Amino acid sequence: MNQTINVDQLNSALTSLRTLRSSVSHVFETLSNGLRADHGEDGKDKFLSELQELLNNVNINVRDLEQTVNSLPIPTAPFNLGNTTFLSQDTTQDRQALYTQLVNSYKWTDKIHEYSSFAYTLLNQNSLKRSNINSATKRRGKMQSNHNVAPLQVDNVINNIGRSYNDMKITISRPFASNAVVQINLSHVLKAVVAFKGLLMEWVMVKGYGETLDLWTESRHNVFRKVTENAHAAMLHFYSPMIPELAVRSFMTWLHSYVNLFSDPCKRCGCHLHHTSMLPPAWRDFRSLEPFHDECKQ
Ligand SMILES: [Zn+2]
Secondary structure (H helix, E strand, O other): OOOOOOHHHHHHHHHHHHHHHHHHHHHHHHHHHOOOHHHOOOHHHHHHHHHHHHHHHHHHHHHHHHHHHHOOOOOOOOOOOHHHHHHHHOOOHHHHHHHHHHHHHHHHHHHHHHHHHHHHHHHHHOOOOOOOHHHHHHHHHHHHHHHOOOHHHHHHHHHHHHHOOOOEEEEEEEEEOOEEEEEEEEOOOEEEEEEEEOOEEEEEEEEEOOOOOOOOOOOOOHHHHHHHHHHHHHHHHHOOOOOHHHHHHHHHHHHHHHHHOOOOOOOOOOOOOOOOOOOOOOEEOOOOOOEEOOOOOO
16 A cells, blocks of 8 residues: 555644534533623623634634645555554553454444445446336346246236136237237126236226227226226236236236126125215225225225
C-alpha cells in the first residue's frame, strides 16, 4: 500500500471535530438552561444574543472541520495493520488486550470498506430502478420459459383438466399462431373463452349458453358480465408463474362451480335473486367455491 497517512493532519482534523462537538453541546446546554438570573432585566434579548454568538461559534468550527477534512487524503484501500501486528507478541498483559481491540476495529473498517464498495456498484447500476437487477432478470427468465411452453405440452395440460369433468367441455384452437385460445362449455349454463400465452392465462370472457362467443364482445346479460368480472379476479388470484399448471387447474375448478349458477341460493342471504340487483349469486369463493351475491361476499 503506497498510501501515506499524515498523522499531524489526522490529529488536527480530530481536534477540530472535538471542538465542534463541544461548541454544539454548549449550544444545547445554554438552550436547556433557559433564562438565567444573570441575564438581568431585559433577559430575553441577552439570552438570544448569547445563543446567536454560540451558533456563530458552531458555524466557524464547522468550517474549520471542513477545511481540515478536505486536506486529508481519501483512503483507496483497506488499512494495513503493518507493524502493529507485533503487538500480539508483547508480553505485557494489558497491551495484548489492546491488540484484540485493534484487530476488531480493523475488521470493522474492512467490512465498511467492502459494504460501501458493494453499495456503490449497486446504486450505480440501479439509479432509477426500484427492484434489484439480479432478482428481476431471474423472474423474467422464469416467466419467459412459461410463455414458451411447447403447444403440445399446453394441449396435454388443458386436455387432462378437461377429461376430469363430464359437464364441462373444453376445446382448444390456435387462431393466433402458437398461443392457445380455449373454449369452455359449462353444461347448459355458460360459455367461456380463455386466451393463453404459453401456459399463462391472459384473458377471459364469459357469456350465456345461447350467445355467440368471442374474445372481445361482452355478454348482453348483466349476470354474465358480472361473472366475467369475477373470472378476471379469479384469474389474477390463481396466477402463479412458477406453477402455471396449478393456476389453470384451480381456475377451471373455480369456473366449473358455476354449474349451479341458476340453481343454488346465496350462502349468506339464502336467496336466489338479490333483493336489489335481482341477480343470481355471481360470485364463487376461491376456496370453498360456495355461491354468494357480489353484494353478500365479505
Ligand atoms: Zn346474497
